[in-house]
Amino acid sequence: xxxxxxxxxxxxxxxxxLTALGAVQAQDDVRIGFIVKKPExxxxxxxxxxxxxxxxxxxxxxxRLGGEDGQEVLSAIDNLNSQGAQGFVICPPDVRxxxxxxxxxxxxxxxxxxxxxxxxxxxxxxxxEVPHLGxxxxxxxxxxxxxxxxEMEARGWDPQEVAALRxxxxxxxxxxxxxxxxxxxxxxxxxxxxxxxxxxxxxxxxSSAFSAASPVISQRGDFEHWIIYALNxxxxxxxxxxxxxxxxxxxxxxxxxINGSGAAxxxxxxxxxxxxxxxxxVSSTQHGQQTAENLxxxxxxxxEPPANTETxxxxxxxxxxxDVRAELGL
Numbered sequence: 001x002x003x004x005x006x007x008x009x010x011x012x013x014x015x016x017x018l019t020a021l022g023a024v025q026a027q028d029d030v031r032i033g034f035i036v037k038k039p040e041x042x043x044x045x046x047x048x049x050x051x052x053x054x055x056x057x058x059x060x061x062x063x064r065l066g067g068e069d070g071q072e073v074l075s076a077i078d079n080l081n082s083q084g085a086q087g088f089v090i091c092p093p094d095v096r097x098x099x100x101x102x103x104x105x106x107x108x109x110x111x112x113x114x115x116x117x118x119x120x121x122x123x124x125x126x127x128x129e130v131p132h133l134g135x136x137x138x139x140x141x142x143x144x145x146x147x148x149x150x151e152m153e154a155r156g157w158d159p160q161e162v163a164a165l166r167x168x169x170x171x172x173x174x175x176x177x178x179x180x181x182x183x184x185x186x187x188x189x190x191x192x193x194x195x196x197x198x199x200x201x202x203x204x205x206x207s208s209a210f211s212a213a214s215p216v217i218s219q220r221g222d223f224e225h226w227i228i229y230a231l232n233x234x235x236x237x238x239x240x241x242x243x244x245x246x247x248x249x250x251x252x253x254x255x256x257x258i259n260g261s262g263a264a265x266x267x268x269x270x271x272x273x274x275x276x277x278x279x280x281x282v283s284s285t286q287h288g289q290q291t292a293e294n295l296x297x298x299x300x301x302x303x304e305p306p307a308n309t310e311t312x313x314x315x316x317x318x319x320x321x322x323d324v325r326a327e328l329g330l
Contacts, residue, residue: 030060032295033080033088034288035073037117038204039066041234042262043284044091046330047115050288051089060296070097077104086299087111089291095120095173098127111298113305115291117174131298131305133291135282137174140258140313141181141229143280147256147315148182148227149189151277155254159189163223164196165216165239167209167230175204175231178258182229195223199239204231206263209238217246226253226275233257233264233279240275250275259284260316260330268321280313283328287311 034051036044048064055062063080067073073093080088087110092101098119105112116134119127126132152162166183169175187193197220199212209230217226226248228239236257243253253275257264260281267276294305316324324330 029084030296030299031063031080031083031085032060032292032299033063033065033076033085033090034292035065035067035076035088035090037066037068037091037093039064039068041205042265043232043259046261046284047091047288050285051292054289054292055296058293058296062292068093070094070100073097073101074104077101077108077110080110081108085110087113087295089113089115089295091116092119094171098130102127102130111295113291113295113298115287117172118308120173126308128307131294131307133287133294133305133309134174134311135258135313136310137177138181139310140280140282141178141183142185143181143313143315144178144229144256144258145182145185145189147278147280148229148254149186149191151254151256152227155251157225159191159195161223162191162195162225162227163220164191165199165213165226165228166196167199167201167212167228167235167239169201169204169231169235172204172231178231179229182256186227201230201235201238204235206234206238206241209235210241211238213239213242214245217242217248221246224248224252228253228255228275229257231258233259233261233267233276236279237263237267237276243275248275256280258282258313260313260324260328264316265321265325268316268318273318278315278317281316281324281328281330282311282313283330285329 052062065076067076114132118132121127197216199216201208201212230236236255240255255276257279264279297303
């Protein structure tokens with residue numbers, strides 16, 4: 001079924017009651033939702049906790065919900081409406097759900113801010129009318145590429161003898177931006193394009209990445225050195241686990257992820273180093289706090305957030321991860 005048809009049915013499904021909400025609410029009566037696509041992932045746990053904390057400080061309530069597909073998201077919005085919420089922050093499970101989500105939110109008179117992944121309209125372009133806060137996928141990807149190139153150089157690796165495992169998810173625009181950024185830096189540095197091998201993943205977690213990476217590595221046994229990059233650190237870790245399964249030593253693998261969350265902290269805390277060299281850490285705490293506060297100000301003061309706010313990252317490795325974590329409030 002075409003996605004446009006699916007979105008229309010989702011948006012129109014169920015009996016909806018239009019709720020008239022004023023543009024400005026009493027500050028002691030504000031309730032917002034914070035909906036994330038993977039509520040079990042450390043990044044999103046931290047993000048929701050940070051939003052809750054700023055709510056406690058400023059005097060509004062945050063309702064934390066998961067939305068792993070379109071129907072769950074629309075049900076979460078219905079739930080928020082029943083609780084009297086005036087708006088919500090969301091990281092959508094599929095950016096193409098933007099029009100359907102906004103249709104439901106507008107029927108309830110709710111304000112919406114996106115975080116991490118930005119809504120895409122029917123024309124395939126970002127929905128500029130919905131305020132967004134997230135990292136610049138391409139620039140973060142460039143930082144990953146720079147980290148990989150620097151570490152290969154530090155180890156004295158000949159790029160002609162190195163294989164690159166690019167774990168991809170091109171259904172998610174931000175994922176493509178990140179891997180494209182890393183790829184472009186590597187190619188500019190002199191890495192051979194023929195040595196870059198794609199591993200398309202079905203999801204964005206470690207197990208999905210492991211399943212995608214394993215056959216690629218097994219088919220390329222002639223390479224002794226590997227670099228690994230993807231849209232997040234969970235996916236890179238899946239690639240690292242795959243190299244371990246095929247007997248590659250940690251010193252022959254350089255994996256660099258993106259985020260800076262519990263998955264990376266656990267890896268850096270291992271007694272022995274692994275092929276997970278580092279991650280470009282971005283403050284999920286900042287993302288949670290800022291989007292929640294932006295939405296609150298919008299509801300109570302009528303101050304609409306900026307159309308698009310981009311955050312930057314810091315390379316976190318086994319040597320500096322605790323300092324970076326403290327600096328970014330992770």
